[in-house]
Amino acid sequence: MPATSASLYEQLFPLTTVMKQRFVDNFSGDALDTDRWTHSDLTGTGSSGISDAVDGGGFVKSGGGSADASQMAFNGVGQYAYNASVCIGVTKTATTTSFSRFGFTSNGTTATNLNIADFENNSSDTYTSLRSGDASTTSVINSTTAQHVNWTAIKLELTASNIVLYEEGVSTATKTTNLPVASLEPILRIESASVATVKEISVRYMECYNT
Amino acid sequence: MVFNSVYEMFNPLTEVRKQHFWDWFSGDDLHNRWTKRDNSGTGVFNMVDAVDEGFSITTGAAATNNRSRIDHNNKRWVAHNGSELIAVVRRVTTTNMICQVGLHGDANTSPTEIAVYRDQTSNTNKVLFNGDATSTTSTDSSIVVDENYTNVKIQLTSSSAKMTLAGVLEATSTTNLPDSKMQPAFESRNITSAGAKECRIRYFEAYNT
Numbered sequence: 113m114p115a116t117s118a119s120l121y122e123q124l125f126p127l128t129t130v131m132k133q134r135f136v137d138n139f140s141g142d143a144l145d146t147d148r149w150t151h152s153d154l155t156g157t158g159s160s161g162i163s164d165a166v167d168g169g170g171f172v173k174s175g176g177g178s179a180d181a182s183q184m185a186f187n188g189v190g191q192y193a194y195n196a197s198v199c200i201g202v203t204k205t206a207t208t209t210s211f212s213r214f215g216f217t218s219n220g221t222t223a224t225n226l227n228i229a230d231f232e233n234n235s236s237d238t239y240t241s242l243r244s245g246d247a248s249t250t251s252v253i254n255s256t257t258a259q260h261v262n263w264t265a266i267k268l269e270l271t272a273s274n275i276v277l278y279e280e281g282v283s284t285a286t287k288t289t290n291l292p293v294a295s296l297e298p299i300l301r302i303e304s305a306s307v308a309t310v311k312e313i314s315v316r317y318m319e320c321y322n323t
Numbered sequence: 324m325v326f327n328s329v330y331e332m333f334n335p336l337t338e339v340r341k342q343h344f345w346d347w348f349s350g351d352d353l354h355n356r357w358t359k360r361d362n363s364g365t366g367v368f369n370m371v372d373a374v375d376e377g378f379s380i381t382t383g384a385a386a387t388n389n390r391s392r393i394d395h396n397n398k399r400w401v402a403h404n405g406s407e408l409i410a411v412v413r414r415v416t417t418t419n420m421i422c423q424v425g426l427h428g429d430a431n432t433s434p435t436e437i438a439v440y441r442d443q444t445s446n447t448n449k450v451l452f453n454g455d456a457t458s459t460t461s462t463d464s465s466i467v468v469d470e471n472y473t474n475v476k477i478q479l480t481s482s483s484a485k486m487t488l489a490g491v492l493e494a495t496s497t498t499n500l501p502d503s504k505m506q507p508a509f510e511s512r513n514i515t516s517a518g519a520k521e522c523r524i525r526y527f528e529a530y531n532t
Contacts, residue, residue, distance in 0.1 A: 136329045140344030141356025142396035166402045167342045200330045265339045281337035
């Protein structure tokens with residue numbers, strides 16, 4: 113029997129600790145929480161929403177063009193520290209011939225690849241990957257996990273010296289170069305890699321917090 | 324013990340978590356994840372300005388069987404054969420009404436795919452009410468209907484629906500179990516005569532197992 117406490121707060125911290133910024137989304141309900149999330153179309157016209165399927169969670173879909181891309185994020189509100197934060201989620205790239213990103217960006221309304229940190233699942237790669245960018249350069253390293261289209265539990269841990277990617281509790285990549293240097297917001301992005309059909313990233317849970 | 328994350332309160336990071344939802348019914352209005360629905364008549368939906376009274380649905384008053392509810396607008400993410408829900412609810416009006424909370428298969432007026440706790444003033448005891456696509460079953464608990472806040476838990480598996488009230492297993496049903504995907508729902512309904520009837524909810528949590 114786990115220990116209980118009078119508050120949710122005390123499940124996370126003793127009352128002597130001043131909690132930093134945190135958000136949790138279960139992606140369950142009649143519609144996406146658009147008070148929180150802003151959908152942006154980078155190319156083409158996609159959509160974001162909630163799935164009518166058991167354990168389906170939320171989604172971002174691209175338009176039907178072969179190079180279309182869409183995302184949802186916090187509309188430029190960067191509350192998470194580039195050098196001391198964590199992002200946990202359950203997500204999947206729901207379609208092949210696509211390129212999905214889960215994690216942090218410095219600007220959730222544009223296609224920027226600078227000041228970012230994300231888990232990538234590119235159907236044309238052999239492995240999933242960890243990508244980050246500082247103010248001028250972006251780079252990518254492979255994880256040790258073969259590329260897939262299954263639900264997976266992701267954790268990104270950002271510190272001043274590195275970013276560590278965990279996939280289902282196992283550290284699969286650590287990156288020490290091109291770390292972001294600006295405040296961050298959560299992001300989910302889907303891009304069509306080829307073939308003119310709608311591509312989709314699904315998300316069942318997302319939690320980010322400063323450490 | 325403290326947890327590093329909300330995620331780890333329920334699952335280790337080695338597990339791919341299934342869908343999970345909760346609502347505290349605290350704020351200036353209902354969270355936009357719910358749809359307010361008047362299945363019959365025009366109800367009143369409001370956050371109650373009182374200590375520990377949560378969210379209220381009062382039915383329309385014009386006719387018998389006026390009913391109003393909140394649900395997930397047919398975003399049916401809950402498994403009929405592997406899920407649990409916990410809710411804290413109470414019937415406010417003392418006569419001629421049904422207060423129910425649980426899972427519905429459809430947003431229409433009378434979903435048959437259903438698994439709910441029901442406090443009905445014309446019954447002696449609170450019941451577990453469940454149904455498949457064609458038939459429904461009502462199973463009595465030992466708890467007399469009342470106007471007190473009640474802690475309800477319903478567990479759905481492929482072989483049974485179980486209802487626990489205040490921590491005690493009170494009803495088990497093995498017939499007419501729902502057989503399609505479900506959504507959370509909370510409903511007030513008047514019965515027997517016209518009139519505005521009220522039910523309140525303080526907490527709702529559902530998750531797939």
